[in-house]
Amino acid sequence: MALSVADVQAGQELPGRTVHITRATLVQYAGASLDRNPIHWDERFATSVGLPDVIAHGMFTMAAAVNVVSDWVGDAGRVVDYGVRFTRPVAVPHDTGADVEVAGVVKSVDEAAKRATVELTATCNGEKVLGRALAVVALD
């Protein structure tokens, strides 16, 4: 089911995707994650504290981005290590929502340990929203 170490080489690109985020996405994530900070769903509150608009939970973007890795490796349980920096908030306008483009590339493979490190990029309107986004997967 999961990828074998023989199938993975440094430089390999993972199938990317566009994650479309609307206010409904954020309300659903707020409920599921218990992160109910109103900057993620109340535009009046968000702008009152100096934000341009409602912004997506950084943790939502982090979670949505790693799906690229889970689906590629074939088992979400193989993501053994995952870290990101939140470099820029994703504003989510009421009318259009926001699109985050996610791509991934294999940075290195440790054949002895049967592990690979994937670097993810996530951009919104051409600007990076995650930095140093690295996921380590355990391979067969």
Added chain:
Amino acid sequence: MAVNASFAGRTYPATAPYAVGREKIREFAEAVGAVDPVHTDAEEARARGYRDVIAPPTFAVLIAQQCDRQLIVDPEAGIDFSRVVHGEQKFAHHRPITAGDEVVGELHVDTVREAGGHAMVTTRTELSTTEGERVCTATSTIVIRGGE
């Protein structure tokens, strides 16, 4: 500085157990668009060698943030939550969080530092089952924006 620097090195006692449920995992997986059936189909999860459905890789934040709250609401820490921004997050999974786990978290304040007028606090939550099996180390850096 917008946070008490003497908090570096402090540890908070383990939180009350969080009972990981199948339906919460399903709800979280749906909310983040995680479509791997390992999150929703117990038979599929068992076929892959897990005891039951497993949580998506970032689910641990739900438990870890409850632990972090101890620091954020600690009046001695002096953190103004309205100025807090999430700067960095990492998870090191010792094994996947699985439905049926009872998870407790022990919060460690690893570093408190200042840069560019902002304070940065890095916390580490060690998540383990009530039986003492380590499941995840969640490391978080929050930025407390400096005032004018």
